Amino acid sequence: MATSNSKKYLENYHNYLDKRVTLFTKPFDPLIPIKRNRRVLPEELKFRVLKSQHFNNYLDKISDNKNDRQQKETEAMQILTEIGFDRKILVIRSLGTVIDKLMAQLYKNVFINEQSIERLKAIMGRQQIIYLPSHRSYVDFMLMSYVCFSYNLEIPAIAAGMDFHSMFGLGELLRKTGAFFMRRTFGDEFYWNIFKEYMHEIITYNDFGVEFFIEGTRSRTCKALWPKTGLLSMALEPFFMGEIYDIKVVPTSISYEKVLEEQLFVYELLGIPKPKESTKGFFKAVKNLIDKNYGNMYFDFCEPISLNDFLGNKVDRFRHASEPAHIQKLNNDELVLITDFAHHVIREQQKKIVISTYNLIALIYNQYVFLNSTESLTINVLQNEIELYLKFFEVLGAIVAIDDTNLIKSIHEAMQIHDNILEIVGEKSIRLKKANTLATRQNNGLKLKGHWLCKEMMDIAVPVFSLQLYCNPTMFWLSQPAIFVFSLIGRQNVKIEWLKKSVMHLRNIFIYELVLYPRFADEDFEKTYALLEKLQIICKIDDETVSLTHSPYINILLSAISPFFNSYLQTTQIIFNNFKEKKFASKEIFIAVQSILEHEMLKGNFSIHPYALCLETITTTLLSLCNIGCLFKEKQDSVNQYSVHAENMSSLVDELKQYNSNLTFVYKYFNTLISSKI
Amino acid sequence: MSKNFDTNIAKTLDQTTIRNVESVVPKKRQELLKWYGWGYEDSKFHIDDYSLFFSGSRYPIGNDVELPNFRDWMGQKFELSVLEKPKLPTTFPEPILNETFYNTIKDMKMDYSVDGEDRFIRCHGQTLHDIYNIRANKFKRIPDLILWPKCHDDVVKIVKLADENNVMLIPFGGGTSVSGSITCPQDEERSIVVIDTSQMNRLLWLDKENLVACFESGIIGQDLERTLKDEGLTMGHEPDSIEFSTLGGWIATRASGMKKNVYGNIEDIVIRVKMVTCKGVLERNISAPRVSCGPDFNQLILGSEGTLGIVTEVIVKVRPLPAVKKYGSLVFPNFEMGVSCLREIAKRRCQPASIRLMDNEQFHFGQSLKADNGLFSKFIDSLKMFLLSKVKGYDLMKISVATLLFEGDKEEVEKQEKLIYEIADRYSGLKAGETNGQKGYVLTYVIAYIRDLGLNHGIISESFETSVPWDKCLSLCINVKACIESECKKRGIIYYLVCYRVTQTYDAGACVYFYFGFRWDSDCSDPVGQYEEIENKARDEILASGGSISHHHGIGKIRAKWYKQSVSPIGVNLYKSAKLELDPKNIFGLNNLLTEEDQINFETLNSKL
């Protein structure tokens, strides 16, 4: 039952901690992405922005007179000072040394795919490189520089949010290691004109390469996020305009056995605002975190994608070539291509996210909860289930890092790293630990995003959410097969045509939650269909009809998707029942959903999955509902106001209920529910 | 003769003004010129044992002096191997003759030939494709009949006769075309007749007051300049092919000469031009220096690439020979600085007669071509010493070299030199001496011979050019090189060379030349196909980087693919209308400019008529 493909792949990884060198003194003569006539000083980029035709034309346009222009230019220089990265090798060495220590403290192993580093080295020197890492933790920020520094690759310029910048001291430190800062404001034309030109110079003039997070922010749910294309289109524009021949894009997958921010994320998803990142807070948090063991982490540069190969046939660069680049913009078709590309990158990242033992344990535990049979889940049963899951993921193509020669040991190690979530009790049976969330009451003064959940609810929600965070990374592999199975469950001899319609419909509903990009839909359908047939999850009755088999994988898939399905069902129903007649903002929905569900759950209603309290899921639900015409959205005083399309909404609710009636799951994580509130 | 064929130029010419020009190139071209490659038969690179030589005494590197550096350079770049020398075929395709046409021609006592060799050597131009095919004897269709008209009237007779008998005509000048424009169409079923203009090469008259001269179109460059030089004059049009290309060819391809900064490109030099079409003679009957007279139909003739008619007589501007001709050269720390300097010089409009800038790779390539015989020796060594001893920041592996040519009277040249070196100084351009400059220009003529050497040794090489706005000049060079490198990599090509140079500068941009060569694998069955694939990719990249379809080589057949996007579909239609108006039977059936799918379907058209 060896997961041979995974194993083979994982052989390329080596524990960096075994071969650390003194970063403070090691020689650093890095390979650079693109050889130019000479190396460029970071400071030059800012001056080039100020001198650029694009920016000067813009200044001319917005300035009233000479004085005004001068003032605006000064302003621009200030903004550039705020944005611009720097490079001080001494700071890199010092920070590197600290991070190095930290890594050794926090992680058992820091696995690096060294083959992927060699592959990257082989393309160095010939074109600009954009690194696009997955983003699950602040650690990602340091990691790329750390790996590059250690392996003698030029450290890229790294786009960072202004929240980092405001961490006094740390922001300036990061700047000197190559971070450049981006405001999160929208619509500030002056600022974005400058920022965009700066990015242009980074790509066309600098030779460092550049790194940013295509998901825009850390994914609190540990699932992939819908990619942001703003920065990406700025970075790719010079290619479309014919200013450069090619860019190599390197999706990068960084996986953690346990993320540092696990509990912070859980609270955030529930609507408890995170503490603002002040330097003091940051260091305090670091100190608290430092003593724990976070298991393994994995770092992998995916195969570099040549933009020219990927887009070459689809774009007509000639169209832009006959006018100066600085007077042109990307057109809609090109923006669509960039979105396609962004989704492609997300998928490449996801394919190389390493799945660990605990991810499987979390899935299995959920499955047993839903089938109301946690009692029977002993270590031995768990072991058997893991073997089944391993086989399944092998066929799906995931990389799973489990030592299958000693599964029991792997299970114990994983349980130990995550001992705040599941525990082993009595006769080696496994149980979710109820939290004791007294401490959260101290958050009193902070602004809430949603409803003030009571302690009883929090005690349940926190462990359930924590567990869910470990199910979520597997959704990349499970969501599409699950949608198929979900469409077919409880039905016999389903017409393929109908199946496709149902799958497409469900894809539209979960489009943002599960990142199901519509333009890949047809291809996805064919592939998933073939996969499920191969796995004997579905079987063909005749040329036009299929049925589900009795495959053990069916329950795996159904239980994986049901927390999301249930959350969508709950939110949709609540909106339909309570907001038909009025306009509402998203916050009102947050409060309504959380408070109504809290009430119900504490009453002992086990048809509600606690994950339905998740604000991020409620947000994606709203987006989807707008997308499929169940809600209307309009901006009023810069706040989104929603209203219900009664007819569409009513039929959607019926549909979801219909699907739900085919599921026989209960969401009973804890037996006794005594509520003081009720 | 119908009225349309009457013309004004030289109508009642005083026969005594006519001067016959004895051409360097004989009527039997193959006696002087290579049939299987470029240039004079006696001038070529050759390898004996392990030494490399250039034979003949025509060029300064000749006289069989050893070229050790070049051999080393070739060895390093490509790892040489030797292929067999091609053999001239002994049998040729039977000529397809249109009886009426053929008999009438004979009756007219027109010079003609149906000899296989004569026909064979006129079936192609100088593209890599042509040369490779001619060496491998791959042309299945060659011209059927060669005619040598002696004057405009001869041409008029031929064209009318061809039109009446539906015979295809190919205007043939020097055969130096590098666009496939002259290449014999392989699927032509009609009789193909080449009109070789070489015997139509007289100076009809000279007007020293207005500084204009009237030549027949078949005169080749070096003959034309020699004739004018005797009068203390020059036309100043010097394409690198000047030894063999013709006035008519220049007009038909919109050629450009090295010294265009002083004398202009061919379109600036030509005042009046006479073209014989199937419908009559097209000419602008005005000798005034400039006219506003509706659309300028000279512009229709320029670049017509042999598809609309035959140019017979041309009135051109000439200039007094300059008193001083002086070379110069500059070294820049890198190509980028060189481009900035050229840009500044263009901005100030103070370009010398010629200014060219080589990238580092081409600089080294050029350096390797030195023999140990004076002119070409020791530059690199002295330069090395110079740079190491005097200046920091100049890396021999990064420097870029510009060559300069000044022409004018003494003071003028001195003033110009001073200004140029002043500007160069601001871009870290160091003066690197006269001989280096001169060497650069002489090399120009020799470079063309290298392709044949390569072909003998399994190396395919070719040059191509473009024009580009200033702001995109540098990025275009970098992009195209990156593109070619990446395409070579994809095809597993290990030994290759890409280098480039800026050869012309304008107010708004520059002309860039690329050289690309690679060694083909012994198991590659179609190296030319491979080359063409890569050049196509490179051309795509040129266009995507803001460059043009061609600065002066023209469209022909190998660049037809990009014609429509360059001139818009309406532009294509406009060309087609002109074609239909002037040549409804496609007598001038070279089928240049248009892709196969854009071609006019003359068959259905004519069957309808």
Ligand SMILES: Cc1cc2nc3c(=O)[nH]c(=O)nc-3n(C[C@H](O)[C@H](O)[C@H](O)COP(=O)(O)OP(=O)(O)OC[C@H]3O[C@@H](n4cnc5c(N)ncnc54)[C@H](O)[C@@H]3O)c2cc1C
């Ligand atoms: C080594 C080398 C260097 C070159 N350097 C330059 C350069 O520096 N600048 C430059 O511009 N080009 C250059 N060329 C390209 C070539 O020399 C030019 O295109 C030249 O103008 C072709 O002239 P030709 O007489 O050889 O014409 P040909 O090759 O005989 O014909 C070219 C085209 O013109 C047509 N044509 C020829 N004569 C007439 C006529 N009398 N009436 C109507 N149509 C006619 C032909 O049908 C054909 O379509 C170079 C080529 C080579 C091989």
